[in-house]
Amino acid sequence: MTGLPRLKDSYDFVILGGGHAGLQAAVKAALLRRTAAVIDRGPKYSRSYYAPKMANIPGFPEGISGHELLDRQLAAARGLGDWIDLFSPGVALGAERADDGFRASFDWLRQRLVARGRALVLALGVVDRIPEVGGKIDPIFPWANQAIVDFCILCDGHDLAGRSVGVIGHDAFAARTVLDVLAFAPSSVELLTHGRPLLDGADETERGQLAGELAQRRVPIVPAEIVGFDEIREHRFGVRFADGSHRSYDRGFSALGWYERHAAVPRSLGAAFDADGYVLTDDDSRVLSAGDGRPIPGLYCAGDLAHGWNQIPEAWAAAERAVIHAWADFL
Ligand SMILES: Cc1cc2nc3c(=O)[nH]c(=O)nc-3n(C[C@H](O)[C@H](O)[C@H](O)COP(=O)(O)OP(=O)(O)OC[C@H]3O[C@@H](n4cnc5c(N)ncnc54)[C@H](O)[C@@H]3O)c2cc1C
Numbered sequence: 001m002t003g004l005p006r007l008k009d010s011y012d013f014v015i016l017g018g019g020h021a022g023l024q025a026a027v028k029a030a031l032l033r034r035t036a037a038v039i040d041r042g043p044k045y046s047r048s049y050y051a052p053k054m055a056n057i058p059g060f061p062e063g064i065s066g067h068e069l070l071d072r073q074l075a076a077a078r079g080l081g082d083w084i085d086l087f088s089p090g091v092a093l094g095a096e097r098a099d100d101g102f103r104a105s106f107d108w109l110r111q112r113l114v115a116r117g118r119a120l121v122l123a124l125g126v127v128d129r130i131p132e133v134g135g136k137i138d139p140i141f142p143w144a145n146q147a148i149v150d151f152c153i154l155c156d157g158h159d160l161a162g163r164s165v166g167v168i169g170h171d172a173f174a175a176r177t178v179l180d181v182l183a184f185a186p187s188s189v190e191l192l193t194h195g196r197p198l199l200d201g202a203d204e205t206e207r208g209q210l211a212g213e214l215a216q217r218r219v220p221i222v223p224a225e226i227v228g229f230d231e232i233r234e235h236r237f238g239v240r241f242a243d244g245s246h247r248s249y250d251r252g253f254s255a256l257g258w259y260e261r262h263a264a265v266p267r268s269l270g271a272a273f274d275a276d277g278y279v280l281t282d283d284d285s286r287v288l289s290a291g292d293g294r295p296i297p298g299l300y301c302a303g304d305l306a307h308g309w310n311q312i313p314e315a316w317a318a319a320e321r322a323v324i325h326a327w328a329d330f331l
Pocket of ligand 1: 016017018019020021022039040041042043044045046047048049050051052053054055056066090091092093123124125126128150151152155156262302303304305309310311312313315
């Protein structure tokens, strides 16, 4: 891939999102000698961009940052530039079915373009909600970048053993996260509700059950509003509260759920969603229809948008299954 790509009349695959899932789909398509257009906002919008050290990536026993892993995947895609056109930074706006597949509209270099593909792979990921302090989300970034504050229990739970942990959150998701953290044997866990009502939004049954479990496990609830963080030089998660108090933890954990689920495009194409808001797919990563529950022909979804596994090896596998299925089935 040298210079700027030129939009072809049509592609075998149009891939919305060029994070771990989207890039893997593109590489697999190219290796199967099929063309792919990837529309991506840019690596810094990938969830893993702020993951300083990932321990479950095969081939990297010392760990690798999300940033570096994305760079490597991008390099692989660029090396297959005869087959892959990468429109980045490009913003996918919508997609619709057409006689010969799908049409996806996107903005790229101040132009509004339409990419046509016989198969459409949705790989837009999801976006974490970041704690707001004083109306801003950036106060926590330095702690997150140094892995003092984590966001993903599946990714970093193993690092919490024997450590004191302050979990930020207030709803059922946060309460479940606290219980998950406890499974990794930390020295202590506290729930920092940041001025919000505990178990806000939970229904009666869930509220009773989670409140009971938190009480049984003797999880302290710290209700005061957070006004700032400190102790980064000591590599600790220090938290300052509006009532003037201060608490200090080995690790912080943000358990606020998702800010953006990227549901608009799959919904407009008739996708079904599970109870947690993930796009429903079958074993071949085919998107299931909200109407009849059957696969929507030619429409695939991979990565964090598709299910709750939220792990890169899983995103890669789902992307490969999507492309191999389309290749074997109708391409
Ligand atoms: C702090 C943290 C640590 C993590 N650690 C690990 C770990 O150790 N191991 C692990 O396996 N996983 C880890 N994860 C999870 C991992 O990051 C995700 O599972 C993975 O990024 C999912 O890949 P994806 O391609 O579905 O989504 P992403 O990688 O998030 O990519 C989505 C892409 O879609 C693009 N996009 C979004 N909207 C648009 C649009 N409208 N138009 C065009 N492009 C768009 C974005 O630019 C982005 O590049 C971690 C996540 C976080 C937040």
